[in-house]
Amino acid sequence: MYDICTIGPISNDTIINADTTRCLPGGTAYYVANALQQFPLRQQVITVLEASDHALVEPMRVAGIDVHILPSHHTVSFENKYSADQSDPEQRVRHQSSPFSLEHMPALTTKLVHLGPLLSQDIPLALLETLAQTNRISLDIQGYLRDVRNHKVVYRDWAAKKQALPLVNILKANEMEMGVLTGQKSPREGALYLADMGVEEVVITLGKKGSLVYSNGTFHTVRAFSPTAVVDTTGCGDTYMAGYLAQRVQGVDIPQAAEFGAAMASLKVSTFGPFCGPPEMVESRLNE
Template identity: 30%
Template sequence: DERQLQLQSQAPPISLKDVSNSLRARIIHVAPITNELSYDVIGKLRTMTDALSLDPQGFVREFDQKGNVHLKRWTDTHVLELIDLYKSSLNEIKMVTGLTDLKLAMKKIQNYGARIVVVTKGTEGSTLLFEGTFYEVLACKPRVIRDFTGAGDAYIGAFLAEFIQEKDPVWCSCVGSAVASFVVESVGPAVFGETKEIYKRAAGIYEKGLERLE
């Protein structure tokens, strides 16, 4: 489920003046695409929300002359001290931490201050760390797989929608998995699933039991 990405055109960086001083939100999710967000901008967003979530995808990308995307190490990790929730893919967390052992990498992220760490692994599900415990969350099975694009974004969007309602983070992960499974059934962000359908798929993996790892 690895994609080949190519940059066609790069937008300018997002500046402090681009962020409205009147912005207030219960949760803000930061998900750079091409390293367009600075520490100062993210720091400003931190003051405007109760919880700050990060997907570091844009910080671990570099582009060759043809615009092809490759992963790189991200060493300027001060941003991790600002966040409450972290979500990335398995390959991305390796680039952020420099560690290949998943549990050690997730613990390293949490040591910066994040209360919840989520790593998505495509068809192998996701791993969740909170309150010192690891959980293996199954991937919901889609009817058909047409395009993986946007699955990770759909996952964290659904996760956060449940999280702001103070739901159990394990349940939040199951809902994230369910929404992602609907997204991959079509090309592009065309299908997200109805609420009833989403909860049915989420309950299916929640009720099967989750592997708890000490």
Template identity: 30%
Template structure:
């Protein structure tokens, strides 16, 4: 049985104070390092135009590339190097959707679950989400990408703002777990037909809602904060790796908080 992690890989520019560095990014990229260590039976599926990018993954034999005519590009700007909770983000809004037909020939026969990581609203058409739901396995979904749209009032090409849309409830219906942060929760609410809602809040910790019960998870203190890009993705993968091994919500959240804190001390992946 295999866990399938699906979503774009990116070319990123990370700006921390006066330091700039280009690197590989995207939720699937950051998560692959966590699953490689804590849930080894996984397959990553990415969409991009640059097939050589898989050389950056921890195990290129566990990556399948859906070749498209563009690659996502993000700028992650932390203007205050001492406050990684605050980030300005820009994107090229690549329109390279992952289609049902892209997946039909490459998915393995036996699947444990899906981890879905959209980076913008184009990445996963409703038909693709419905196709993945038809496997009747757990689906863990990051909400943020579905909310990203161009902020044309700031910059019609690259600026990002977050907003909900009418079809979001249909997309999330029947998903096992959704992951979002407190700001995203303030935009879309938390009234969805899902088993677990995991809400992160940076240095203020996280909370997990299941069966009308809320479990609060403290952030693990980090003394040497280096790079926050991908921390939410790292938390998500760590949490999933424990839940799939029958750990409790609380223990899974505490483990995810610990791994995310360790990621904070490293530039790039976990």
């Protein structure tokens, strides 16, 4: 049995900063899986890729990650252009991948499924409903709020949320995504809204203000950790969730798991690409 199975497209990303341009794999499945590989957990990744891009996952396989590829007409491709302070990237979509197909999905035996759609069409509601029948579901809401218009990402509310959210055990959103999804300005009001919709654990990341987790009638306020340098913020939310979920599936309580995720995300900001440090590095950060 796997501890965590992450399902989502792996992307071909172009990251443009003030002084550098880099082409890197990306997407929730990529950042979460690489970060989780540092833990004593069994994990699986299910993704979609164009046949000519299968080499994108070879380093993951060499590292020991079990990657299952579903067919796609294209590999999703983003261009993220960042300002000097790494905030609010200008994002363009060059190509969209094919949706995940229920008929091509392998059988799952896992403690937790983490869904990481990058665009609204990636993981159909029917697949979510099927997965939820036999699995605990964690969801990064980001992709379900993203439409593509003239190659640009446009955020809008999730039309299927009334049917889908009661199926989700753990939901992660950043502050902006929370507002789009709930119509609330306050993270606490947004968390209550999502809990009322049926989500058991609501995780809202707030950047420099830390994060907030709501579960079973209790708010957990989590501090932020200042990075030593701001090099690349792409994948920071995914890194937070990798740390959080790694701790939760091992039985760690919510406050400790959220602090671990926050510390891990602060370390990722200082480097390009996914977090690849050992858990001891995160523990050291927690104790600073």
